[in-house]
Each structure stands twice: as structure tokens, then as C-alpha cells.
Amino acid sequence: MITYNPLLCLDFYKTCHAEQYPKGLTKMVSYYTPRMSRLSDTDKVTLFGLQAFIQEYLIEAFNDHFFNVPFDSVLKEYTRVLGATIRTKGVGEKRLRELHDLGYLPLQIRAVPEGTRTNIKVPQIEISNTHPNFVWLVNTIETMLSCTMWHTQVSAEVGYRYRKIVNEYAERTCDDNVVRARLLGDFSMRGQESVESATKSAAAFCLSFLNTATVPAILWLEHNYNCDCSKEPVAYGALSTEHSVMCSNFAVDGDEVTQIRRLLCEVYPHQSFSMVSDSYDYWNLVEKVLPQLKDDILNHDGFISIRGDSGDPVSVITETVYRLWDIFGGTVNSKGYKVLNPHVKAIYGDSITPQRCEQIYSLLEKNGFAINNVSLGVGSFSMECLETIESDGSKQYNPYTRDTFGIAVKATYAEDADGKPIMIFKNPKTDTGHFKKSQRGCCRVVKTGDGYDYVDGLTWAEAQDSNELRTVFRDGKFEKQFTLDEVRKNLHGGTF
Structure with missing residues (x-):
């Protein structure tokens, strides 16, 4: 687990995205999805490691190295590192102070149960903000989430x-x-x-x-x-x-x-x-x-x-x-x-x-x-x-890499100050295999005879009902935790 401010545990470019989003956004929704399989005999991927990521990074690391540290110390380290490297000293002080004063991580994470094997292209994790001032946090955690989980899931x-x-x-x-x-x-x-x-x-x-x-x-x-x-x-x-x-x-x-x-x-x-x-x-x-x-x-x-x-x-x-x-x-x-x-x-x-x-x-x-x-x-x-x-x-x-299953986190939905739905998606024309095409809007994950499928193009309200993505984390705390025994039984059809 990291021993420094987790808001510095990311790609450099994540530190400046808060200022780049359209003004007035109050909600952002992103999905973590295995988008493809490079293994000819594998068309499903096991979700495992999310609970550990939440415990070690979103709870322990944020509490020990951000919320429970005096803000002056947090800011000093943040501005020293960024000021000496990408020349953004001081940028982000207001939003960092707001988050520190809030005292918890205003995110909600919904996911399929740990140990579940979902079909390729089906979103396994949904990330959204629970406070309108922290749209920028949703994709800030992408880097930590991706590099922490992909090898765990492959194994x-x-x-x-x-x-x-x-x-x-x-x-x-x-x-x-x-x-x-x-x-x-x-x-x-x-x-x-x-x-x-x-x-x-x-x-x-x-x-x-x-x-x-x-x-x-x-x-x-x-x-x-x-x-x-x-x-x-x-x-x-x-x-x-x-x-x-x-x-x-x-x-x-x-x-x-x-x-x-x-x-x-x-x-x-x-x-x-x-x-x-x-x-x-x-x-x-x-x-x-x-x-x-x-x-x-x-x-x-x-x-x-x-x-x-x-x-x-x-x-x-x-x-x-x-x-x-x-x-x-x-x-x-x-x-x-x-x-x-x-x-x-x-x-x-x-x-x-x-x-x-x-x-x-x-x-x-x-x-x-x-x-x-x-x-x-x-x-x-x-x-x-x-x-x-x-x-x-x-x-x-x-060799197994993140691209073995094309795992990525993509923003697909937002709302403005009036709650107006904004459908976000990417679909590069140069991506002839449609590998990088994202979902559009919010998603509802459903069980099928072959495992799981999803419906996208939904508003936040429409995606709440009959959704296999269930809340596991909200506002700095777990809402649902799985035991090892439960994860094993989910993976092996009730027996181990």
C-alpha cells in the first residue's frame, strides 16, 4: 500500500483534468470494463480485488495520508511535487482544501459481486460522485484502480x-x-x-x-x-x-x-x-x-x-x-x-x-x-x-497485461447543475475493430442465460432498478463486503 497522498498516485495528466471539464457539471459516471479477450477460449473475466482496492487505497490510504494529515502538510507535498515537475504549483489548492474539509471521499462504487465472471464488454464496476463539487474525483482514481486490479483478475x-x-x-x-x-x-x-x-x-x-x-x-x-x-x-x-x-x-x-x-x-x-x-x-x-x-x-x-x-x-x-x-x-x-x-x-x-x-x-x-x-x-x-x-x-x-482483457475505465454520463442528463461516449473511426468504443450513458447490468449482459443509454435514474451493479462503497465507507468463502462460492457455482 502507498505511504503518501493518494491524490499523487496517478498519471500526471489526471492532476489537471478538474479544470478541463465543462463548467457546471455536478455528476460524473464512469465504468470499469473488460472490453475484449485476447485468449481464444476465454469470454468471461472474474471480478476480484475491488474490495481490497477500496480497503487499502480508498479507505486506509486516503485516511492515513490525506484526511488525517494537516492540510498544510498535504498542500506542501502536493505543490512541491507538481511545481517541480509539470509546473502547476498551486493549481488545485481550492478543490483539495474542499475535499480535506469534507473529511471523506465523496464517491459511490457499485459492482457485480466479487468472484462473479462477467461476459466481455459488460461493465463490472461503476464509479460516481455523491457530492456535486467533486466530479473530478471519479476518474482521478482510474489509474490506481486499473494498475491495482488487472493482474489480480488475470491470476x-x-x-x-x-x-x-x-x-x-x-x-x-x-x-x-x-x-x-x-x-x-x-x-x-x-x-x-x-x-x-x-x-x-x-x-x-x-x-x-x-x-x-x-x-x-x-x-x-x-x-x-x-x-x-x-x-x-x-x-x-x-x-x-x-x-x-x-x-x-x-x-x-x-x-x-x-x-x-x-x-x-x-x-x-x-x-x-x-x-x-x-x-x-x-x-x-x-x-x-x-x-x-x-x-x-x-x-x-x-x-x-x-x-x-x-x-x-x-x-x-x-x-x-x-x-x-x-x-x-x-x-x-x-x-x-x-x-x-x-x-x-x-x-x-x-x-x-x-x-x-x-x-x-x-x-x-x-x-x-x-x-x-x-x-x-x-x-x-x-x-x-x-x-x-x-x-x-x-x-x-x-504475456498477460492489462490489454489481455482490454480493461479500461471510461466516463459515459454526466449531469449539469439542473440535473440535465449528458450522454458521453467515445467511438473512434480509426478503431476499425470497435475495441475502444465505450458505453453511452448509464448502464444496467442484467443476468442472462450465458452470464451477464448490459443495457446502456440510460439516465442515472433509469439505471437504478433491476441492476446487478450493487453499491459496495459510499462516502468513505463500505456498504457491502464479501468473505473469502463467498467469493469462492460465487466463482465456483456455490461449491469450492
Whole structure:
């Protein structure tokens, strides 16, 4: 979260728009809309992150760094920064003072419920001013809103994509009591742009799965989505070794048996853990070292996950399952698929794209194994890029950006001092694909058989009834908040 006046957390040009609007406007309405999809198989986008944005920026940041700070200090910083950069020292003092004296943020935000997947081109968020003197505030928050939410929403879609794959194969190969939300996990933190980006991205992924390596994602969800990891399943981490552990012990012991036995019998005798196993010779460890430790593994109060970390993930993890079956055996579940002895599993925590995930599950199913024999980890690549296979077999990489779903905030409606409706819209003739065409006037969002649609061209009064956009924030306070459990159920049709 920012530690300075949020009215300086924007593009430079936003600071001068108040003077540029037509005189006499008393109301402005803007909509946040995913305008397109660059993913051929995705025509809906999950709304997630708005509640956190409101909490961290519109409430906490504005209270801590604007309203609760002496106005002289606010003005001094504001004029110093702008005066030294775009030569607008002093511009905006009157409106800043009016807002500071008001003591709250005079905005109303309406939105579809968090966790809802709306169709492309359907507005997800509506922003309007509640005080006639603060038309300029509506689009002032656009920059913060856009850059805070787009990656969070993309990561929610990434998690949803993987969950659909898991559901498909688990339905066919796993007993019904297998917790599908535990079959994949987020391993992305170290590869993301920042701690903040990694935290929000992992939290969004946790709408579909319970496993994460990103500790602050849990704290972020607790802070913003009314949950408590000590009382409910927010997300879970895992005990695991890393190469520094494996290599330093090998340097001391001269073998791998000693360390693995110590992990099983001394360090984690009553806990499950994952062990990176390819520091030297992965298949030697699987085929020769593990059999030496068979009794220790079978007597262990938990399971050990054998983790590959190099080579082709598809062949490594599927072959590992087959060889662990040969060594430790297992059972056949109610759907006729093999399940490894509960003391062993296979895990691969890197390079698991949606395509590789499907390939792994398909091979396991083909060879008679349930998919809950493996745990897969989704890294930063998949949180930030989608790999696609072209018709000629070549691979294309599509990095996720704000433009993946063409997310934008556009003003579409205003009123003058007499309350006269003013319909605003943009429709560039040079935009031949009509990608940048905006809504016109106020919008009413409605449910349809295919999800959601909208009607535009309405006045503010006409758009109030039977609208799926519901008020969540008004005049500096929440009017509606969602729990993590509610968001998950909204996304997954009532179940998680």
C-alpha cells in the first residue's frame, strides 16, 4: 500500500483534468470494463480485488495520508511535487482544501459481486460522485484502480483455468472425497515483479486452490476478505527441502540415505514433507536410494513427496509415479484407478503450464492412475504468460497485461447543475475493430442465460432498478463486503 497522498498516485495528466471539464457539471459516471479477450477460449473475466482496492487505497490510504494529515502538510507535498515537475504549483489548492474539509471521499462504487465472471464488454464496476463539487474525483482514481486490479483478475482467471482441468480429470479418476483444491499450488512468488504483485496474484489463485508457497497471500486475504487461517481453510503451505539443504547434507554425509532417514525419523517423524530429489541423480535416488529406506518410509507418520526439479516435467513426474508404484505399491480406488501407498507421492513444482498439466493427467489416466497421486506447482510463468500451440505445432507465448482483457475505465454520463442528463461516449473511426468504443450513458447490468449482459443509454435514474451493479462503497465507507468463502462460492457455482 502507498505511504503518501493518494491524490499523487496517478498519471500526471489526471492532476489537471478538474479544470478541463465543462463548467457546471455536478455528476460524473464512469465504468470499469473488460472490453475484449485476447485468449481464444476465454469470454468471461472474474471480478476480484475491488474490495481490497477500496480497503487499502480508498479507505486506509486516503485516511492515513490525506484526511488525517494537516492540510498544510498535504498542500506542501502536493505543490512541491507538481511545481517541480509539470509546473502547476498551486493549481488545485481550492478543490483539495474542499475535499480535506469534507473529511471523506465523496464517491459511490457499485459492482457485480466479487468472484462473479462477467461476459466481455459488460461493465463490472461503476464509479460516481455523491457530492456535486467533486466530479473530478471519479476518474482521478482510474489509474490506481486499473494498475491495482488487472493482474489480480488475470491470476484469478489463471487459477480458474487450472481448476477446470483438475475438475475434469478428478471427476473421472479420483474418489469423490479427494479435495480437488489441494491438487495444485502456487509457486510463483520469487518470479513476480514485486512482493505486492506476488501477494495479490497468489491470493487470486487461491480462489480456486488451497496450496500456496506465498505466505503474505494469506495475510492479504485475511486483511481484505474477512477470513482467518486459524479458523477456516484460507490456504496452506508445505514443509519442503531445497537444494541448499540437500547439497550441504550430501557434502557432509557423502550420501543421500543418511539425510533422508534423518528427515523421516528425526526431523519430521509425524509430518508430511516434500523433498527436492534431483540435486545429483534423480533416477538413482528414486530407484536405488528409496528402496533402501522403504521400511522407514512405510513406518513414517505422514507421506514424503518426491520432487523433481529439472528435465521434462511431464515425463519426470509420470515416470516417478509408475516407479513408486513398483516399489511401494498401493490400492485401486472406487473408480478403478491406482492410488499410491499413502506414504509416498510425486510432486513437480516448476514449469507446469496448463498444457503440461493436461498432458500429465492424461498420461496418468491412460496408464490407470488417479491424478491425486501427484501434486503440481504453478510458477510465475503461468501467472504472467499463456503458452499456446499453433496449428503448425509451433509455440506462441502471450504475456498477460492489462490489454489481455482490454480493461479500461471510461466516463459515459454526466449531469449539469439542473440535473440535465449528458450522454458521453467515445467511438473512434480509426478503431476499425470497435475495441475502444465505450458505453453511452448509464448502464444496467442484467443476468442472462450465458452470464451477464448490459443495457446502456440510460439516465442515472433509469439505471437504478433491476441492476446487478450493487453499491459496495459510499462516502468513505463500505456498504457491502464479501468473505473469502463467498467469493469462492460465487466463482465456483456455490461449491469450492
